[in-house]
Amino acid sequence: MTVHGVIFDLGSTLMAFDADWEDVEGRGVADMLAFFKRKRVKLDEAALTETFIAERRAGREVAYRTQREVTCTDSLRAALEKVGAPPEAFSLEAEAVRVCFGPEETAWNAYPDAVATLKRLHAQGYRLGLLSNASDDLFIQRLVNRLGLRPWLSPAFSSAGLGVRKPSREPFDLILARWNLPPESVIMVGDTLNADILGAHNTGMRGVLITADEPPWNDDDRESIKPDASIATISELPGLIKTW
Numbered sequence: 001m002t003v004h005g006v007i008f009d010l011g012s013t014l015m016a017f018d019a020d021w022e023d024v025e026g027r028g029v030a031d032m033l034a035f036f037k038r039k040r041v042k043l044d045e046a047a048l049t050e051t052f053i054a055e056r057r058a059g060r061e062v063a064y065r066t067q068r069e070v071t072c073t074d075s076l077r078a079a080l081e082k083v084g085a086p087p088e089a090f091s092l093e094a095e096a097v098r099v100c101f102g103p104e105e106t107a108w109n110a111y112p113d114a115v116a117t118l119k120r121l122h123a124q125g126y127r128l129g130l131l132s133n134a135s136d137d138l139f140i141q142r143l144v145n146r147l148g149l150r151p152w153l154s155p156a157f158s159s160a161g162l163g164v165r166k167p168s169r170e171p172f173d174l175i176l177a178r179w180n181l182p183p184e185s186v187i188m189v190g191d192t193l194n195a196d197i198l199g200a201h202n203t204g205m206r207g208v209l210i211t212a213d214e215p216p217w218n219d220d221d222r223e224s225i226k227p228d229a230s231i232a233t234i235s236e237l238p239g240l241i242k243t244w
Helices: 021-038 045-066 072-082 093-107 114-123 137-146 170-179 193-202 216-221 234-242
Strands: 005-008 015-017 108-110 127-132 156-158 186-190 206-210 229-231
Touching: 005 170, 021 045, 021 093, 045 072, 072 093, 093 108, 093 137, 114 127, 114 234, 127 170, 137 156, 156 170, 170 186, 170 193, 186 193, 186 234, 193 206, 193 216, 206 234, 229 234
Parallel strands: 005 127, 005 186, 127 156, 186 206, 206 229
Antiparallel strands: 015 108
């Protein structure tokens, strides 16, 4: 069936991570603690650091297992409760989470061909949208704005905003309903087999794997989850779509 719409993943699909993950995560937590200190919130910094990192790790495991997102705010609130934080700490959660994501936010940059490819597909009349698994929706929306992707992507959804993650079909169905398109006419483009490609197939869509920076855990699913096509870079997508 002719393609009328394309749903994109964000990380390692339209943008690349240009830093060391452990360093970025560590700086984010340190910046958050410094923020609380500037606000004169008295906390056991060592205990909060350890507890918050543990809550984040546990949240990711729960989200992966249940396909229900555990947000960074959820994890921070749980950590603050466990360390007996004062009430004023909880009133600063939203700003603290934004500070925590600051180092990661600057580490993501659009692939050189991402915006040009979106412009080209948009000019050719395709509906274009975004569906990203992430633990903070505002973080994703800020990235979409900063990287210049907003004009071409509607909707731009995250699992944190929707509450449900890929490969559940629920977020895909929301986009299909908004576009009023059947799944056979929409493709999903992403870097993960167990979220992007499986999610597409769960919904009756075709899935295109982008391999430039695919994660190592794709190897665990290589035999059981087969993309309908693979491309090395996003700029190959318009040519591929024409063959369908």
